[in-house]
Amino acid sequence: MSIEALVENPSSPAESTSPASAPYDPTEFDASVMGTYGRFPIALERGKGCHVWDTEGQQYLDFVAGIATCTLGHAHPALVEAVTKQIQTLHHVSNLYYIPQQGELAKWIIDHSCADRVFFCNSGAEANEGAIKLARKYSHKVLEIEKPVILTAKASFHGRTLATITATGQPKYHKNFDPLVPGFQYIPYNDIEALENAIADLDEGNQRVGAIIMEPLQGEGGVRPGELEYFLKLRKMCDDTGILLILDEVQVGVGRTGKYWGYEHLGIEPDVFTSAKGLAGGIPIGALMCKKFCDIFEPGEHASTFGGNPFACAAALAVNQTLEQENLLHNVQQRGEQLRTRLRAIALKYPDIFVEVRGWGLINGMELNADIDLTAVDVVKAAMAERLLLVPAGPKVVRFVPPLIVSAEEVDEAAQILERAVEKFAL
Numbered sequence: 001m002s003i004e005a006l007v008e009n010p011s012s013p014a015e016s017t018s019p020a021s022a023p024y025d026p027t028e029f030d031a032s033v034m035g036t037y038g039r040f041p042i043a044l045e046r047g048k049g050c051h052v053w054d055t056e057g058q059q060y061l062d063f064v065a066g067i068a069t070c071t072l073g074h075a076h077p078a079l080v081e082a083v084t085k086q087i088q089t090l091h092h093v094s095n096l097y098y099i100p101q102q103g104e105l106a107k108w109i110i111d112h113s114c115a116d117r118v119f120f121c122n123s124g125a126e127a128n129e130g131a132i133k134l135a136r137k138y139s140h141k142v143l144e145i146e147k148p149v150i151l152t153a154k155a156s157f158h159g160r161t162l163a164t165i166t167a168t169g170q171p172k173y174h175k176n177f178d179p180l181v182p183g184f185q186y187i188p189y190n191d192i193e194a195l196e197n198a199i200a201d202l203d204e205g206n207q208r209v210g211a212i213i214m215e216p217l218q219g220e221g222g223v224r225p226g227e228l229e230y231f232l233k234l235r236k237m238c239d240d241t242g243i244l245l246i247l248d249e250v251q252v253g254v255g256r257t258g259k260y261w262g263y264e265h266l267g268i269e270p271d272v273f274t275s276a277k278g279l280a281g282g283i284p285i286g287a288l289m290c291k292k293f294c295d296i297f298e299p300g301e302h303a304s305t306f307g308g309n310p311f312a313c314a315a316a317l318a319v320n321q322t323l324e325q326e327n328l329l330h331n332v333q334q335r336g337e338q339l340r341t342r343l344r345a346i347a348l349k350y351p352d353i354f355v356e357v358r359g360w361g362l363i364n365g366m367e368l369n370a371d372i373d374l375t376a377v378d379v380v381k382a383a384m385a386e387r388l389l390l391v392p393a394g395p396k397v398v399r400f401v402p403p404l405i406v407s408a409e410e411v412d413e414a415a416q417i418l419e420r421a422v423e424k425f426a427l
């Protein structure tokens with residue numbers, strides 16, 4: 001099929017396969033793939049916009065979007081066209097050479113953020129690893145700290161590599177993987193006093209705080225927005241001391257919250273920040289941005305074979321240009337308001353089940369009553385039975401992260417489905 005035909009009818013390749021109707025048999029899969037995930041018993045084989053279809057031909061409304069990743073939904077013509085053209089031209093070359101798409105994407109990010117320089121990699125964890133390395137070198141070279149400490153928040157999530165699980169302030173991610181990476185300490189999120197105490201307590205001899213890493217809104221930790229007052233204070237403390245402020249924008253960056261970056265909700269700019277999930281709409285990419293001390297890495301000190309290749313960068317450029325051209329930030333704000341209003345009405349109707357609805361733009365969470373047995377997974381399963389895909393954020397929070405192109409009708413439909421699913425749990 002030609003590019004032109006593919007672009008005009010992007011979902012035709014999947015549609016042209018014979019209509020499936022068999023449930024997916026996971027026997028071989030489970031015998032071949034490491035069991036690192038608890039999986040729901042469906043296999044998805046096709047998507048269009050905010051909908052996906054499983055191997056039985058069953059349609060689902062997708063409010064997971066690959067976990068806050070498929071910014072433009074599925075099979076968006078702009079993304080299909082960009083990756084199709086790029087793979088037919090040049091999909092990968094080494095960073096030994098100049099990659100124009102990488103330069104163009106970096107320029108785009110710089111023009112749409114506080115960043116002055118960008119480094120590209122392939123995932124959120126890898127971007128955070130880069131930020132941690134940058135923080136360590138900055139602490140040694142600029143702050144002249146012999147044993148630098150990075151402060152990180154309890155209930156945070158920063159990835160699954162050894163350094164990023166250490167940065168993750170949740171013991172369940174550490175279990176069985178010790179010894180962890182030295183040089184991290186945990187403080188409660190949104191707690192100014194604890195922050196001040198930690199910085200003061202650590203200021204002794206050759207050990208001091210060199211950097212702080214925080215999510216603007218904690219995603220995996222239960223959809224907990226950062227508080228303005230806290231982040232203003234955090235920024236001021238970093239300015240006064242030279243401590244590097246790193247924000248992990250992996251889940252909330254690139255329009256997810258109704259602003260381009262999560263930090264825009266908090267009245268501050270970070271020194272360093274990271275992006276990944278939504279940046280290329282589902283094509284693997286990660287990015288490390290810095291505003292200060294951008295020349296801290298010398299050639300050879302940090303690298304990635306795949307990082308910023310033409311394919312991933314062409315995808316990210318298409319996603320970001322579409323965000324702007326289709327004014328999707330406005331859609332995210334409107335649909336977010338609509339969704340929270342609907343979810344709050346459901347929470348009010350079932351006060352024994354739900355305690356709170358919170359979020360920014362199109363990252364929202366419904367917290368379940370801690371005193372009842374019902375878990376987020378129970379609600380996700382019930383919604384899936386009604387053909388709505390949702391994802392837990394911790395044991396007691398149900399997360400809603402649809403594609404940023406979601407329509408008013410789709411938000412309405414999701415709320416109706418959720419209400420049907422929840423009725424079953426009403427006492």
Ligand SMILES: *Cc1c(COP(=O)(O)O)cnc(C)c1O
Nearest residue numbers: 123124125157158159219250251
């Ligand atoms: C998902 C996530 C990561 C890890 O990203 P991967 O691409 O899975 O490595 C890091 N930080 C935050 C805030 C995330 O949500």
